[in-house]
Amino acid sequence: MVVLFMSEDVKVPEKQSVHPDKAAKILRLKQDLKSFASAKAGGITGVCQIDASSRLAQVLESVKQASGALDLSVANRVHGLIVRVITKPPFGKGLTITVEPKTIETVRRVLTETTRNLKFSLGARGTKGRTHVENFSKRCTTTLCQCCEMAIEPVSWKHALMYARDSASIVGVSLEPFLSENTLGQTYLKIEAGVIEALRRSLVAGDMPTLDELAELYGQHHELEAKATDALKQLFSDQASTLPSSSQQWAMSKLGLNRPRAGIEYSDPADSPEVKQAATLLMFLFDRQNSSEEFGEAFERFRSLSELHFHLFLRGDVGAATEYNARIHESPEGNSGKLRLVRPWVEFYSPPNARIVIRGIVER
Numbered sequence: 001m002v003v004l005f006m007s008e009d010v011k012v013p014e015k016q017s018v019h020p021d022k023a024a025k026i027l028r029l030k031q032d033l034k035s036f037a038s039a040k041a042g043g044i045t046g047v048c049q050i051d052a053s054s055r056l057a058q059v060l061e062s063v064k065q066a067s068g069a070l071d072l073s074v075a076n077r078v079h080g081l082i083v084r085v086i087t088k089p090p091f092g093k094g095l096t097i098t099v100e101p102k103t104i105e106t107v108r109r110v111l112t113e114t115t116r117n118l119k120f121s122l123g124a125r126g127t128k129g130r131t132h133v134e135n136f137s138k139r140c141t142t143t144l145c146q147c148c149e150m151a152i153e154p155v156s157w158k159h160a161l162m163y164a165r166d167s168a169s170i171v172g173v174s175l176e177p178f179l180s181e182n183t184l185g186q187t188y189l190k191i192e193a194g195v196i197e198a199l200r201r202s203l204v205a206g207d208m209p210t211l212d213e214l215a216e217l218y219g220q221h222h223e224l225e226a227k228a229t230d231a232l233k234q235l236f237s238d239q240a241s242t243l244p245s246s247s248q249q250w251a252m253s254k255l256g257l258n259r260p261r262a263g264i265e266y267s268d269p270a271d272s273p274e275v276k277q278a279a280t281l282l283m284f285l286f287d288r289q290n291s292s293e294e295f296g297e298a299f300e301r302f303r304s305l306s307e308l309h310f311h312l313f314l315r316g317d318v319g320a321a322t323e324y325n326a327r328i329h330e331s332p333e334g335n336s337g338k339l340r341l342v343r344p345w346v347e348f349y350s351p352p353n354a355r356i357v358i359r360g361i362v363e364r
Contacts, residue, residue, distance in 0.1 A: 025069035030077070032062040037081050050099045050150075052085050056106040063113050070117040072132050078114045079140055082107055086147050099150045107147050108159040111140040112166050119170050130171065137167040137178075142187045148194055154201050155210050157194035161217040161224075164191070175221055192224060196231045203235060203251065206244035215254060229254070240354035241315075241347050242328060248352070257352045278310040279346045279357040286314065286344070311350040316341045316360050330359045339364060 036059055063070070063078060086099060086107060115137050122129035141164055148157045161179075168178040181188045195218055202210045218224045236243070236251045243251070285299040306312040315328075321340050324331055328345050345360035 022069035025066045026071070026074060029062050029066040029069075029074060033059070033074075033077050033081055036062075037084060050086065050097055051103055053100065053102040053106040055085065056082070056103065056110050060106065060110045060113055063110065063117060067117055068120060070114070070121045072118065072122065072136065075114050075118040075136055078110065079136070079143060082110060082147075083143055086150070087143075097150060098152045099147060099156075101151065101153055101156050104144075104147055104151050104156040104159050108144060108163050111144060112163055112170075115140060115167055116170050134171050134173075137171060138184060141167065141179075141184060145187045145190050145194075149190070154194060154198040155207070155214075157191065157198045158210070158214055158217060160191045161195060161214075161221075165217065165220060176223070179221060180223070192227060195224065196228060199228055199231060200235055203232075203243060203247045204239075206246045208246055208250060211247070211250055236351075237349075238315075240349060240351075241356050242325065248354070252352045275310055275312070275348060276357065278306055279312050279348075282306050282312055282314070283343075283346060283358055311348055312357065313347050313349055314344040315347050316344040318342065318344060322362060324362060328356055328359055329362045331362045 036055055059078065059081065066074070086103070115133065118136060119133045122132055141160070144160050144163050148160050151157075164179040165175055168175045171178070177183060179188060179191070184191075195214065199211070199214055201207075202214065214228075218228045232251055232254060236248075236255065240248060282302060285295065285302055288295045289299040290296065303314070316322075318341055321338065322329075324339055329339075329341075331339065339362040341360055342363050343361040345356055346358040348355050348357050
């Protein structure tokens with residue numbers, strides 16, 4: 001049984017006489033939805049992850065065929081079917097469920113088409129019809145947010161932004177007030193956090209197409225763009241030397257650091273002797289800072305001087321568990337098994353230049 005929750009201000013329009021052609025379309029769509037909602041309908045595969053894109057593609061086609069005949073009650077049935085298929089699939093209890101990216105995309109397409117179809121059907125009913133469409137689109141945004149929380153990859157959060165953008169256009173409002181904490185509450189905060197995590201993952205992976213797509217989407221929303229830019233600045237400052245060169249160039253472009261091309265490089269004898277000597281002294285003092293009060297004071301003073309004058313920074317949390325990365329770590333005992341950082345690495349960082357001067361040490 002599908003239970004639909006609707007806000008109190010949402011009321012199904014009063015029944016009116018329906019043209020026979022429209023009635024036939026609605027009847028066919030209702031029959032299709034009943035069939036697709038059945039556990040025996042097929043089109044869903046998975047053990048620990050869901051791929052319902054095949055069944056949802058059929059739902060999308062049925063919604064398109066009902067163009068011009070959709071009313072709020074049927075639109076709610078489409079929404080309820082998605083809630084049931086994605087968040088309450090016919091699998092065993094206690095199973096952790098994740099959703100394939102293609103399924104998230106198809107959910108977005110079904111909800112967008114349903115919203116557009118509903119607007120077309122109710123558009124002539126003035127303010128009351130517009131209110132029904134707005135409330136329906138808010139519920140769909142929340143449902144898509146739930147789907148994104150179950151997604152295998154955080155990049156799926158881009159579909160929440162796409163639906164919000166398209167729904168705002170369908171309803172005829174600007175994106176800013178539609179996609180806001182004031183309108184959506186916690187749903188907006190989840191979308192904001194999800195988009196920022198998708199940005200971080202894409203930067204680390206060097207996924208340029210997704211980065212461009214995310215930037216184009218959040219660039220249409222001032223508050224979200226500001227949050228994403230702050231996150232990008234922090235990430236670039238903390239992890240510049242570990243990012244792929246393509247991600248560095250992309251981040252520098254978005255942050256306005258348009259200087260001559262420079263990428264991550266390891267130190268070599270051609271580097272400035274002063275920088276290499278300062279890095280060596282910084283590490284020497286780090287290793288001996290706890291041997292005496294004098295060494296501790298000398299380390300703190302030289303660390304400040306190194307950051308200000310030589311642009312040298314100690315990176316990494318000593319004692320923290322980590323994965324071996326040949327670009328920033330060296331491991332006397334090999335690079336397999338559980339490792340922890342026992343000595344930080346020294347990074348030269350002066351935007352847009354960043355390079356490892358002395359690698360950190362990890363051990364089992």
